[in-house]
Amino acid sequence: MRKAFIVTMLFVSNTVYAGPELTAAVENVRDVCGNIGAELTDMKKMAGITTAVTGVGTVAGGVGLGAGIAKAKTDKELSQTEQIIAELKAAGATQVTSLEMFYETFADALSETSTLNGQAYAAQLRAKKDKLMQKSKNLGNLRTGTLAVATATNIAGAIMSGTNRVKGDLKQQIDGCLAAVKTLSNIRMQARMDGSATDTELARAERIISACDAWSTIDITPINNRSTGATVSSGIGAGLGLVGTITSASANSDSVRNGDDAQREKNLNTAANVLAGGTTVASATATIFNATQINVIKRAATIADECEGALR
Numbered sequence: 001m002r003k004a005f006i007v008t009m010l011f012v013s014n015t016v017y018a019g020p021e022l023t024a025a026v027e028n029v030r031d032v033c034g035n036i037g038a039e040l041t042d043m044k045k046m047a048g049i050t051t052a053v054t055g056v057g058t059v060a061g062g063v064g065l066g067a068g069i070a071k072a073k074t075d076k077e078l079s080q081t082e083q084i085i086a087e088l089k090a091a092g093a094t095q096v097t098s099l100e101m102f103y104e105t106f107a108d109a110l111s112e113t114s115t116l117n118g119q120a121y122a123a124q125l126r127a128k129k130d131k132l133m134q135k136s137k138n139l140g141n142l143r144t145g146t147l148a149v150a151t152a153t154n155i156a157g158a159i160m161s162g163t164n165r166v167k168g169d170l171k172q173q174i175d176g177c178l179a180a181v182k183t184l185s186n187i188r189m190q191a192r193m194d195g196s197a198t199d200t201e202l203a204r205a206e207r208i209i210s211a212c213d214a215w216s217t218i219d220i221t222p223i224n225n226r227s228t229g230a231t232v233s234s235g236i237g238a239g240l241g242l243v244g245t246i247t248s249a250s251a252n253s254d255s256v257r258n259g260d261d262a263q264r265e266k267n268l269n270t271a272a273n274v275l276a277g278g279t280t281v282a283s284a285t286a287t288i289f290n291a292t293q294i295n296v297i298k299r300a301a302t303i304a305d306e307c308e309g310a311l312r
Helices: 002-033 036-091 096-105 105-112 120-161 168-194 198-216 220-253 261-310
Strands: none
Touching: 002 168, 002 198, 002 261, 036 120, 036 168, 036 220, 036 261, 105 220, 120 261, 168 198, 198 261, 220 261
């Protein structure tokens, strides 16, 4: 009889103790896990904006590179035209008959201008030269402008990527959340064994444990790693873009275009194109880092939403 009384008293004691303890454990999880989603939401928005910005830089760099390549092709055609004009002037040709040996070298020109006299042909060449010069100038300006845009967007991307990082307190919050969930799991198990909680309370606790323990399945370290990668790539893109902008502007300036050193102009244009390509690659790399960072942040934000939803 005495033994039965002791067992009964122990059961009652556990019932009184475990119920409030389970409630307190749930409240503790709510306090620790309930505010993680707010920071992640802001990070997700910032990562999306940064991805868009560096994406613009990638497009701008690509347009600049395309303009540079088109300019190189135009400049080559312009150089050939200028060479023809120079040789015509040297020959002093005014009539078709005096251009016969010249036409042997330029068979295409012969087929197109066989009915023209030398002066008309020279005028046609000069008009072509003027058109090519204007086209080259326009393409150079386009390359310079788009490189300037790529530079600006990469600078902005570097700043935003550098600040869009997991703070130390967020990592601590997640670790604290997992610790609180583990405590809740232990208390729920005890409450279930001694029958000190209702099925509804046990089921609610289980939903919270299942949703919030998902934090153990994600590593948020890549968020900062990709932030660093995007920052470095954007910084490189900004540096290359700035040098490319200056080089392109110099190559397309009247003093260089109209100067006597044709090789210097060619070298500057080549360098500008190479820098445009480098800027494009760096911008694209930063965009990839930002896009993959978003994936991790979205996964973390989903866990936060589900955990907080179970706690309501």
